[in-house]
Amino acid sequence: MPTRLPFQNRRNNAVDPDFLQTLLLTFKLAASTTVILLVIGLPVAWLLAYSNFTLKPILEALISMPLVLPPTVLGYYILLAYSPRYWFGEWLARVVNVRLAFSFEGILIASVIFGLPFMIQPLQSGLRSLPESLREASYTLGKSETVTFFKVLLPNIRPALITAITLTFAHCIGEFGIVLMVGGNMQGVTRVASVAIYDEVQSLNFTRANEYAFILFAISFVLLTIIYSINRKQGSWKLL
Amino acid sequence: MMLDIRCDIQSGTLAVVFGPSGAGKTTLLRILAGLTKPDSGIIRSGDTTWYDSERGINVPPQQRSIGFMFQDYALFPNMTVEENILFGGDGKDRAYAGSLLETLQLTEFAKRKPMHLSGGQKQRVALARALAHKPQVLLLDEPLSALDAAMRERLQGEIAHIHRLYGGTTLLVSHDLNEVFRLAHNVVCLEHGKITANGDPKQVFSDTSISGKFQATGQVAAIDKEDAVNIVTVITGNNTIVKIVAFDDDIRDLSVGDRVLVFIKAFNPIIKKI
Numbered sequence: 001m002p003t004r005l006p007f008q009n010r011r012n013n014a015v016d017p018d019f020l021q022t023l024l025l026t027f028k029l030a031a032s033t034t035v036i037l038l039v040i041g042l043p044v045a046w047l048l049a050y051s052n053f054t055l056k057p058i059l060e061a062l063i064s065m066p067l068v069l070p071p072t073v074l075g076y077y078i079l080l081a082y083s084p085r086y087w088f089g090e091w092l093a094r095v096v097n098v099r100l101a102f103s104f105e106g107i108l109i110a111s112v113i114f115g116l117p118f119m120i121q122p123l124q125s126g127l128r129s130l131p132e133s134l135r136e137a138s139y140t141l142g143k144s145e146t147v148t149f150f151k152v153l154l155p156n157i158r159p160a161l162i163t164a165i166t167l168t169f170a171h172c173i174g175e176f177g178i179v180l181m182v183g184g185n186m187q188g189v190t191r192v193a194s195v196a197i198y199d200e201v202q203s204l205n206f207t208r209a210n211e212y213a214f215i216l217f218a219i220s221f222v223l224l225t226i227i228y229s230i231n232r233k234q235g236s237w238k239l240l
Numbered sequence: 241m242m243l244d245i246r247c248d249i250q251s252g253t254l255a256v257v258f259g260p261s262g263a264g265k266t267t268l269l270r271i272l273a274g275l276t277k278p279d280s281g282i283i284r285s286g287d288t289t290w291y292d293s294e295r296g297i298n299v300p301p302q303q304r305s306i307g308f309m310f311q312d313y314a315l316f317p318n319m320t321v322e323e324n325i326l327f328g329g330d331g332k333d334r335a336y337a338g339s340l341l342e343t344l345q346l347t348e349f350a351k352r353k354p355m356h357l358s359g360g361q362k363q364r365v366a367l368a369r370a371l372a373h374k375p376q377v378l379l380l381d382e383p384l385s386a387l388d389a390a391m392r393e394r395l396q397g398e399i400a401h402i403h404r405l406y407g408g409t410t411l412l413v414s415h416d417l418n419e420v421f422r423l424a425h426n427v428v429c430l431e432h433g434k435i436t437a438n439g440d441p442k443q444v445f446s447d448t449s450i451s452g453k454f455q456a457t458g459q460v461a462a463i464d465k466e467d468a469v470n471i472v473t474v475i476t477g478n479n480t481i482v483k484i485v486a487f488d489d490d491i492r493d494l495s496v497g498d499r500v501l502v503f504i505k506a507f508n509p510i511i512k513k514i
Contacts, residue, residue, distance in 0.1 A: 131312060131314065133310040133311075133312055133314035134314050134316060136273075136275050136301070136308070136310070136314070137308065137310060137314035137316075137369075138316075138327075139274075139275070139300070139301040139302055140273055140275070140301045140302075140304075140306055140307065140308040140370075140373075141327065141328045141369070141370075141372075141373050142302045142303075142373060143302065143327075144302065151327070152316050152318075155318035156316070156317055156318050
């Protein structure tokens with residue numbers, strides 16, 4: 001009996017294109033989300049770490065909401081926002097002719113919102129853990145806040161930066177509720193691996209569900225092991 | 241704590257801000273550097289106003305032409321010794337960085353990261369980095385407190401040398417009397433946020449009302465009772481140990497660690513708390 005790779009099509013022995021497409025879409029979503037969140041997360045983490053404004057607790061609470069809220073709640077509100085019946089969705093449809101519900105861009109935005117705490121919290125606590133004197137020393141040497149951030153602060157929170165990126169990516173790969181809610185389950189558009197597992201189990205296709213599940217399990221396990229081994233190497237801050 | 245200070249420092253001098261911990265020494269330095277904002281007042285350096293609460297002027301630390309040496313040295317862990325110093329300058333002047341490395345005997349450590357340096361080496365890197373910025377005013381916050389006595393003495397000499405070499409005004413925070421005598425042209429004594437004395441250290445720490453043949457200030461190291469008298473051991477400003485015979489009455493309010501004035505009047509050294 002010829003051996004068959006787990007994700008090869010039973011009938012013609014080629015790798016199932018739908019299976020590959022779903023996995024690729026999953027990684028495309030996770031990678032795009034991570035890049036966008038890195039761009040948004042760095043300045044926001046800097047703001048939260050070093051300034052003290054009246055609305056800061058509200059901003060911090062909003063960013064942390066995805067940690068405590070069921071994805072369905074946020075998903076529901078995002079879906080409402082996308083709907084052409086309400087002002088934002090209506091404005092999008094009218095002005096830019098874009099409909100976000102059940103589209104890749106739609107799940108990308110939802111995924112960015114949902115990943116906010118995973119990117120911002122490690123960065124913020126990384127910045128807070130640096131001795132204040134590092135930042136101040138750079139200022140007394142005539143360096144601007146931007147130069148200080150990129151040349152002094154960021155290189156010294158590298159473990160926090162790697163944790164934030166890896167955690168955001170891993171969490172995004174595992175995202176289920178919000179993608180299903182906002183994007184549905186459209187092959188090649190919004191169908192990601194976690195949704196596919198649910199779908200395959202519903203249709204009693206356990207072999208395929210098992211393949212998806214194993215890949216997600218392995219990737220998450222490797223990513224988390226990387227984070228923990230980096231954090232183990234990082235000692236506490238001692239300047240003296 | 242309220243910090244209420246009015247003080248002029250002659251440019252080009254090495255002034256020591258002296259006082260017990262919690263007196264406001266570090267806060268004073270931070271205010272001068274622009275790292276802490278005072279409630280009100282005026283700070284001027286030469287013809288430039290750094291801070292004026294009434295006119296709403298508050299020049300940021302970047303534009304104050306200061307070199308600040310932090311108590312923890314604040315060396316950037318991601319950069320080598322040379323990179324730390326280059327970062328302090330404009331990033332390109334390798335010749336000046338090289339001369340600083342040489343003056344502070346750091347050339348052999350140029351490629352090392354700060355975490356592989358000893359306390360004394362870190363101190364010198366921090367000093368070199370502060371100087372790389374070519375500041376008009378050098379602010380040193382207890383630069384030697386983390387070092388042992390021998391290293392401290394060596395680096396005191398180095399700071400005095402650097403001050404002479406690079407000119408400018410140096411303000412150094414210390415709670416060590418020896419340091420004041422060794423380094424200061426001018427001492428500003430700070431207690432509970434107020435200046436209690438300001439001037440030449442010899443004048444500030446000696447009592448002009450006493451006409452003695454010999455005067456020295458120091459710290460009580462030990463008080464031992466021997467028969468009817470007590471032997472008080474005092475370590476004076478230049479690390480000389482003086483033993484003084486004192487009666488019970490003389491040492492009633494004296495304890496180890498007190499700052500004292502030792503002077504000779506008539507025949508015997510007499511000890512008096514200051």
